[in-house]
Amino acid sequence: MGTPNAKVAKFGASNFEYGVLDENEKIKDTRKISGLSEVKLELTNELKTLAADDGPYLVLSGGITEAKETINIYDVDSQMKKDFYGIDIQDGTEVYTKNLVPNYVATMFRTKLSNGKHCWVGLTKGMFSLPGISTKTQDGAPDPEADEIEGNFVPRGDADTGTILLIGREDNEGFEFKKFHAMVFGEEAPVTTPTNAPSTTTNTVKQ
Numbered sequence: 261m262g263t264p265n266a267k268v269a270k271f272g273a274s275n276f277e278y279g280v281l282d283e284n285e286k287i288k289d290t291r292k293i294s295g296l297s298e299v300k301l302e303l304t305n306e307l308k309t310l311a312a313d314d315g316p317y318l319v320l321s322g323g324i325t326e327a328k329e330t331i332n333i334y335d336v337d338s339q340m341k342k343d344f345y346g347i348d349i350q351d352g353t354e355v356y357t358k359n360l361v362p363n364y365v366a367t368m369f370r371t372k373l374s375n376g377k378h379c380w381v382g383l384t385k386g387m388f389s390l391p392g393i394s395t396k397t398q399d400g401a402p403d404p405e406a407d408e409i410e411g412n413f414v415p416r417g418d419a420d421t422g423t424i425l426l427i428g429r430e431d432n433e434g435f436e437f438k439k440f441h442a443m444v445f446g447e448e449a450p451v452t453t454p455t456n457a458p459s460t461t462t463n464t465v466k467q
Contacts, residue, residue, distance in 0.1 A: 268375050268431075273299050275370040275454050276331070279445045280343050280363050281385060285416055287366060287449045291343065295334035297406045299369055301381065302328040303425070327413040327424050329367065329383055332406035336391050344388050344409075362387040367411070368444050370454065377430035378454075380437070382444030384423050386413030 276296040279287035304326035310318045338354055341347040345362045348355045368382040388411040415422025428440040441451045 266375065266431075268373050270371045270373055270379055272372040273297070273369055274372075275368070276333070277368045277445075278340075278343070278365050279449055280365050281416075285364075285385065287445045290445055290449050290452075291339070292452070292455070293333060293340060295406075296331070296369065297334060298330075298332040299381075300328075300330040301383075301425075302326070302330075324424055327383065327386070328410060329386065329413065330408060330410045331367075331388075332408050334404060334406045336407045336409060341391075345390060356390075362389075365411075366416070366445055368441070373429070373431065375431060379430070380426075380428040380440055382426040382428070382440070383411070383413045384426070384444060385416035386411040 273296050276293045276299075277290050278293065279290040281287055303324055306322035306325045308320045308322070309316050310320065312318075336344075338347070338349055341354060342349060343363065344365060346360055348357075364385050364387060366382065366384050367386070368380060371379050371381070373379055388409045391407040391409045413424055415424050417423065423443075426440065426443050428435055428437075428443075430437075437454065438451050441449070
């Protein structure tokens with residue numbers, strides 16, 4: 261019998277970081293973003309059951325056919341829009357053209373484990389949709405709504421064997437943050453020390 265699993269739960273979301281891929285799928289630098297309130301990651305793994313001999317015969321897997329990341333951040337600033345969507349900034353104004361083409365980016369964030377360690381999640385190559393604007397009149401204390409953006413991710417590298425998703429757990433033997441960071445963003449991107457998020461955060465992560 262195998263060893264029982266440890267009693268651990270995930271909570272919180274912090275240390276969001278992204279990097280823009282160039283034409284060679286290389287990342288020269290990354291940028292950390294504060295204000296992350298929620299992340300939702302959806303993976304689709306299509307399965308097909310073949311019938312034979314008057315019954316189920318084989319289950320075939322199509323691999324990961326879709327990967328979506330939905331991020332809620334209290335402010336998607338102009339620099340982030342420039343990096344994600346190629347938005348031009350003119351005289352302090354974001355200029356949106358009809359034929360804008362988003363850039364491919366890699367993303368990473370961290371969630372906390374109840375054992376005091378962390379779980380890191382990285383997506384290697386995707387494009388994000390433009391954020392809308394949702395606001396309302398103030399009545400009493402401010403109650404701002406986070407900006408929501410959704411990204412679709414594909415493998416980086418070979419279309420069949422490339423990597424889409426990476427999950428690194430600090431409670432796994434052999435985990436090193438620098439190596440995980442390099443797996444997500446590449447060897448050329450500089451590594452900065454993770455920010456220590458408060459242990460009592462209301463931010464959430466969904467899978």
